[in-house]
Amino acid sequence: MSEASSIVVPKGFRASGVKAGVKPSGGLDLALIASDVPCSAAGTFTTNRVCAAPVKWCRDIVPTDGVRAIVVNAGNANAATGAQGEANVRRTAESAAALIGCDARQVLIASTGVIGHQLPMEKIEAGLRAAAPALSADAESFRTAAQAILTTDTRTKIVSESRDGWALFGMAKGAAMIGPRMATMLAFLTTDARVSPMTLKSILSESVEESFNCVSVEGHTSTNDTVLLLASGLAGDELSGAGLDRFAATLHDACQTLAQEMAADGEGSTHFIAIDVEGCTDREEARTLARAVADSPLVKTAIHGADPNWGRIVSAAGYAGIPFEENELSLWINGVCVYDHGTPTAFDANALSSNLRANRDVHLRLLFQRGDASIRFWTCDLTAEYVHLNADYTT
């Protein structure tokens, strides 16, 4: 599933995106997604102990079968904002509910941006008053909404697919503070398939495990990670059996595409890195090893420098906390075996360096001898541009 040039909008959904003035840049910063009918809804959220007020709001509501809207603002995370932050989420939901004609608890909220500042509520409410009448089911409105949830992202992240009479649409944001653990960055998916909230929750969790939980930019788990999936059911009868399996597979692909787009759009990145960890005792062990490699600044800077400095990769695996033996490990970089069962190979370092310099895509394969479990994980390199972008974000 690739980013859609022509977007398929599931039945019953409308969207809009407006400039509410939350972002200092004055760009689009408020997105509204509304459903004509109450939706089945499921979500996964950050495991950060300091979690944003909108995360607490949503976590308290889903899974449910009554959701009518999602409000997303960029430019302010409404995280670490105390009781005032929680009151502001409620007020946002109440304002949106009044405009749409539903209860406040039928409105889900997500925020992204700077941590620790109170939401500018007059701007949010004025933005909602502009966004509600702009709601539309056309593809362009969904594109505008996808743009309004971005922060430092350089491009929108959209997927859509139709199959068996139903459609699935998804949008995401994320370019830094990406290190989801049992959670993820902002992603919103809508479908007109009919699926019960508990089934939705179950298949969403599985998809998130193999997509957003397999991506990292710098390992910093956000306070605001949120994935929401809304199903309007307008496409027909409730899915089950093979039909439900096909929906779950499509959802899985959609989440993987969006997750990969986050890593590929990692702040300042020049390389997109896929890491296969194979031969592990279980999937969590493979994930732990992959994350240690993905989050090592020394691995990320080496790849940025097109330097096949594979010692940094095996040493990162070595401190992951998994009790493997050195001679159990073999490593390939872009198909070239550089470390074979604990011993360096005589590979052509200059050729591999040229290869890394010429290609944006990098593939690392770590093969252990511990079992049959594997994982594919995605990350990006660490550049001076990342430092510049993050040394001057709030002030």
Next chain:
Amino acid sequence: MSEASSIVVPKGFRASGVKAGVKPSGGLDLALIASDVPCSAAGTFTTNRVCAAPVKWCRDIVPTDGVRAIVVNAGNANAATGAQGEANVRRTAESAAALIGCDARQVLIASTGVIGHQLPMEKIEAGLRAAAPALSADAESFRTAAQAILTTDTRTKIVSESRDGWALFGMAKGAAMIGPRMATMLAFLTTDARVSPMTLKSILSESVEESFNCVSVEGHTSTNDTVLLLASGLAGDELSGAGLDRFAATLHDACQTLAQEMAADGEGSTHFIAIDVEGCTDREEARTLARAVADSPLVKTAIHGADPNWGRIVSAAGYAGIPFEENELSLWINGVCVYDHGTPTAFDANALSSNLRANRDVHLRLLFQRGDASIRFWTCDLTAEYVHLNADYTT
């Protein structure tokens, strides 16, 4: 204890440093420390599963009471080098032993530099033949040895102290790949105090816990971390009681000084950051929280940019895996309370930013309400210069 302008050399030790040609730069890269008499010796080592051949060699020997020498080379880590790497360590020890007049197993070895390349044994052996006749007990020789163990460090890291008739000398290296866990980077300490190997091991482990294990540059635990402590006993009778306590306290201070110097010399760094984590249930909990903050690229880049973006600090604590509640946490930056029991304060962000811009030293204090345990941890900021230095190390 500050870096000594006049070094005290414990009785019985001689040192030298030479240019063996291992470093491509042609700088000093081989250090030899020899003792006239067999020493009590203890060590702590990396917990990385991919550990260097010299680490395996030393771990097999200490604690012991027969050590006569330490050989250290910079420019090549002899890590992830398989059976050949282990043979090269043995050959290095044998060569040094022949020159000094002892057994190979009385010689400890440490290496630092690039991972995955075999040691250039002809250069190492020629270097040893030059280093042995250059051994001297004068301070200048110890300074030269301290210089020969450096890689990207910008300065030597030396401490020395004398007390109760004994002296303690220590030297260390480390500026990146610093994330010791139950281990540390290269540090070598010598004393003429008389202490048994098992007592030495016990007091060394305690000191390392509160010094080298409380420092991180980018969280990447090295394959080569090694601390060795040699006691010649030439200062007199075996230490015990209050005398031993004073020796342990001096060792503790020496290790803390060397550890702080590593963080202060972090590659490309412009800020030295001390993190106090207080009010925890135990010391390990405090360490886990401190390490999460210290290793967050977003925290490190914010401090580099003199940006009091405290949300990144509390969010890093939030994903450390410790189940605290937001309203248990308060945070101070350079003495200014920015987050009080889960709620943002109305601090002057411009003044705090100016303060961070003007001062190299940064102090973070995170106060929890979980218990009485605390820790002090040290790190540095993340700069574009770190990326430049590490994007082009081997090629």
